[in-house]
Amino acid sequence: MVTFAAPLWIGGAAALSLLVVALHLLARRRPRPLIYPTARFLPDQPASAPAAARRPSDLLLLLLRVAIILLIGAAFARPLRAPPRRTAHLVLIDRSRAAPRILDDSVRALVRQASLVIAFDTTGREVPEATDAGDIIRSSPRGSLSAALLAAVRRAPTLAAEGDSLALHVVSPFAVEEWDEATLAIRRLWSGRIDLHVVEPAAPAIRPDGGSSLRADDPLGATLGLIGRESQAGARVVRSVPIAADSNWATAGGALVYWPRVPVEAPWATLGRDTVGGVFSGGQVVVAPFTRVVRPPEGVVIARWADGTAAATERPLGTGCERDVAIPTDMAGDVMLRPGMLALVRALTAPCGGRRDFVRVADALLDSLRGPSMLVAASQLARPVTGKVPANGWYLAAAFLLLAGEPLVRRGRR
Amino acid sequence: MPLHPSFGPLLDALVGVTWPARRSSGTGAAGSHPSRLRGLTAEFTEYRPYRQGDDARRLDWKLLARTDRAFLRITDDHAIRPTLLLLDASASLAFPETTHAKWIQACRLAVGLAAVARSDGDPVGLIIPGPDGVLRLAPRAHRLAIADIARTLNDTSPAGSASLVAGMEGLRPGSRLVIISDFLAEEAALLARARELIVTGVEVFALHVIAEEERVPPDVTRLAVDPESPLRRPLHDEVRDHYMTTYATWRSALAESWRRAGAEYTEVRAEEDAAPVIRRLVRGTAVVEKRW
Numbered sequence: 001m002v003t004f005a006a007p008l009w010i011g012g013a014a015a016l017s018l019l020v021v022a023l024h025l026l027a028r029r030r031p032r033p034l035i036y037p038t039a040r041f042l043p044d045q046p047a048s049a050p051a052a053a054r055r056p057s058d059l060l061l062l063l064l065r066v067a068i069i070l071l072i073g074a075a076f077a078r079p080l081r082a083p084p085r086r087t088a089h090l091v092l093i094d095r096s097r098a099a100p101r102i103l104d105d106s107v108r109a110l111v112r113q114a115s116l117v118i119a120f121d122t123t124g125r126e127v128p129e130a131t132d133a134g135d136i137i138r139s140s141p142r143g144s145l146s147a148a149l150l151a152a153v154r155r156a157p158t159l160a161a162e163g164d165s166l167a168l169h170v171v172s173p174f175a176v177e178e179w180d181e182a183t184l185a186i187r188r189l190w191s192g193r194i195d196l197h198v199v200e201p202a203a204p205a206i207r208p209d210g211g212s213s214l215r216a217d218d219p220l221g222a223t224l225g226l227i228g229r230e231s232q233a234g235a236r237v238v239r240s241v242p243i244a245a246d247s248n249w250a251t252a253g254g255a256l257v258y259w260p261r262v263p264v265e266a267p268w269a270t271l272g273r274d275t276v277g278g279v280f281s282g283g284q285v286v287v288a289p290f291t292r293v294v295r296p297p298e299g300v301v302i303a304r305w306a307d308g309t310a311a312a313t314e315r316p317l318g319t320g321c322e323r324d325v326a327i328p329t330d331m332a333g334d335v336m337l338r339p340g341m342l343a344l345v346r347a348l349t350a351p352c353g354g355r356r357d358f359v360r361v362a363d364a365l366l367d368s369l370r371g372p373s374m375l376v377a378a379s380q381l382a383r384p385v386t387g388k389v390p391a392n393g394w395y396l397a398a399a400f401l402l403l404a405g406e407p408l409v410r411r412g413r414r
Numbered sequence: 415m416p417l418h419p420s421f422g423p424l425l426d427a428l429v430g431v432t433w434p435a436r437r438s439s440g441t442g443a444a445g446s447h448p449s450r451l452r453g454l455t456a457e458f459t460e461y462r463p464y465r466q467g468d469d470a471r472r473l474d475w476k477l478l479a480r481t482d483r484a485f486l487r488i489t490d491d492h493a494i495r496p497t498l499l500l501l502d503a504s505a506s507l508a509f510p511e512t513t514h515a516k517w518i519q520a521c522r523l524a525v526g527l528a529a530v531a532r533s534d535g536d537p538v539g540l541i542i543p544g545p546d547g548v549l550r551l552a553p554r555a556h557r558l559a560i561a562d563i564a565r566t567l568n569d570t571s572p573a574g575s576a577s578l579v580a581g582m583e584g585l586r587p588g589s590r591l592v593i594i595s596d597f598l599a600e601e602a603a604l605l606a607r608a609r610e611l612i613v614t615g616v617e618v619f620a621l622h623v624i625a626e627e628e629r630v631p632p633d634v635t636r637l638a639v640d641p642e643s644p645l646r647r648p649l650h651d652e653v654r655d656h657y658m659t660t661y662a663t664w665r666s667a668l669a670e671s672w673r674r675a676g677a678e679y680t681e682v683r684a685e686e687d688a689a690p691v692i693r694r695l696v697r698g699t700a701v702v703e704k705r706w
Binding site: 031033035038045 | 508628631643661
């Protein structure tokens with residue numbers, strides 16, 4: 001069913017069409033010629049005169065003109081396809097590391113009937129149509145319910161034409177690590193109900209034992225000893241260039257931390273020797289006169305010097321990762337034993353992707369997430385600025401096509 | 415080539431009709447029309463006393479011998495009257511478009527008058543001015559002259575516009591000129607030239623052919639188009655009375671001017687039978703002038 005965003009144009013075009021019809025019937029007509037030798041005895045009058053036609057003539061020309069006007073009016077009236085009387089379904093499906101690899105049939109059925117499916121981890125991405133729920137590849141990043149809800153709020157207006165109301169479904173284990181302080185605030189942007197489909201979280205990853213073996217006189221060994229073995233579980237700290245066994249271990253999911261005893265001995269780009277006043281990572285700051293001599297290889301920066309340059313980087317390696325740390329450890333004094341340094345080392349030896357917490361959030365939070373019982377009406381959604389434009393372009397094209405043919409028809413009628 | 419089928423009954427209807435001259439002829443060739451010349455024929459009329467300057471050969475010598483008085487023997491002379499038919503073949507004669515009634519009537523009048531004139535022994539010729547020049551059939555009294563005229567008319571279609579005045583050149587005094595036209599073009603020039611010819615002794619007949627549709631315009635709304643000019647004017651109910659009045663006034667003025675010039679003007683409807691028209695025309699032309 002087609003409706004119009006500016007129906008006044010249709011009314012105007014209809015009125016103009018009536019005027020054209022009236023003018024067509026009352027138009028100045030040039031009568032048919034008649035050879036008449038004594039024409040000079042007729043009074044000198046204009047060869048055409050306004051006259052009301054008893055029967056409309058040139059019907060094709062009249063229809064052509066009326067069609068041109070109506071098409072132009074329809075084009076400016078911005079025709080829209082009215083939304084059908086049904087509920088559109090928007091499904092947010094969790095693909096983060098907390099989500100299970102296998103989804104049950106109810107989730108698959110939900111995905112099949114959905115108008116739009118958005119798979120989310122740290123961001124939400126639209127899933128192409130006709131994609132089965134089982135084909136949505138799980139990713140390793142941590143999930144974010146806030147990002148998922150934002151994606152739903154942004155994409156919902158595009159579904160306004162799909163139905164008169166919109167249902168939002170979230171399929172997720174709702175793990176603690178996916179929840180942040182903005183989640184409820186973002187949820188309030190969605191004025192209707194959210195159907196939560198709680199699935200079992202993924203099984204915790206088997207974290208291989210790092211087996212870091214440092215010499216007794218190694219200052220880093222003392223630091224690791226202070227932060228405890230549990231905190232560094234899943235990480236292997238090596239002080240020399242990693243060997244194949246280390247890489248294989250990291251590929252299996254471990255966090256391989258290459259932290260050379262003397263950074264300058266690492267096969268990295270060297271810098272001019274200088275001193276920086278501190279290093280920070282993950283909110284932990286250590287202030288000390290560090291001597292910077294090398295630059296870690298390219299990767300995701302996980303620690304920075306005080307001037308913002310990279311002090312440690314991380315690169316994915318299989319299902320695990322490799323970290324290269326260019327922070328010297330042969331510091332004078334108790335720098336390596338300070339609480340800040342302990343926290344820094346704890347962050348640098350954390351599992352790849354950060355620490356995991358797949359425990360479901362509290363039921364009270366889930367109730368807050370569900371919200372009211374009403375669905376969102378499509379009329380409450382803002383019209384999409386972009387997207388499929390109504391057919392006014394076609395109307396205009398048809399109007400111009402007829403307009404081009406009008407002189408030909410008019411000439412042929414003479 | 416056979417005559418036009420419609421000419422046969424017309425010619426049959428005109429058998430025995432004569433066309434006497436309106437005035438005495440000045441030509442010398444022997445014919446059936448009275449001549450102003452008093453000649454040497456044996457048809458005695460009267461005596462007239464001799465006056466100085468008279469031809470002595472015409473004296474009645476026997477009477478002079480008997481009575482000693484000089485009298486001239488007066489006899490009547492007769493002459494031919496070459497008849498030229500000047501036919502308007504302009505586009506306006508091709509009216510109405512479907513029947514060309516005006517042109518057909520003009521052709522009938524021409525053939526009928528030619529036949530009547532030739533039956534009097536007068537040579538008959540045809541002049542048809544056209545866009546490409548003037549077609550002339552010289553006056554002939556031969557028996558095939560009528561057939562030639564009919565054939566020429568059959569081969570002619572009214573079209574374009576041409577000057578009738580150009581066809582009025584080279585006429586000799588004593589001849590007869592019949593103008594068959596609708597007189598819708600160059601009225602003044604035509605009348606002026608006709609007046610000159612009349613003064614020189616040419617008998618001029620003006621046959622004005624009009625169609626019924628011209629006299630009473632059709633009851634439709636049309637754009638009237640003059641076939642010989644770019645003139646276009648609307649024809650509808652509101653102008654019909656004005657047209658009929660104007661056209662009738664013009665015809666009256668035309669007839670008056672031609673008659674005043676000394677021509678024999680006759681208005682002929684395109685739809686009427688040509689034979690009665692011709693009879694009426696020739697009957698009204700008798701010699702009226704005094705002989706001397």
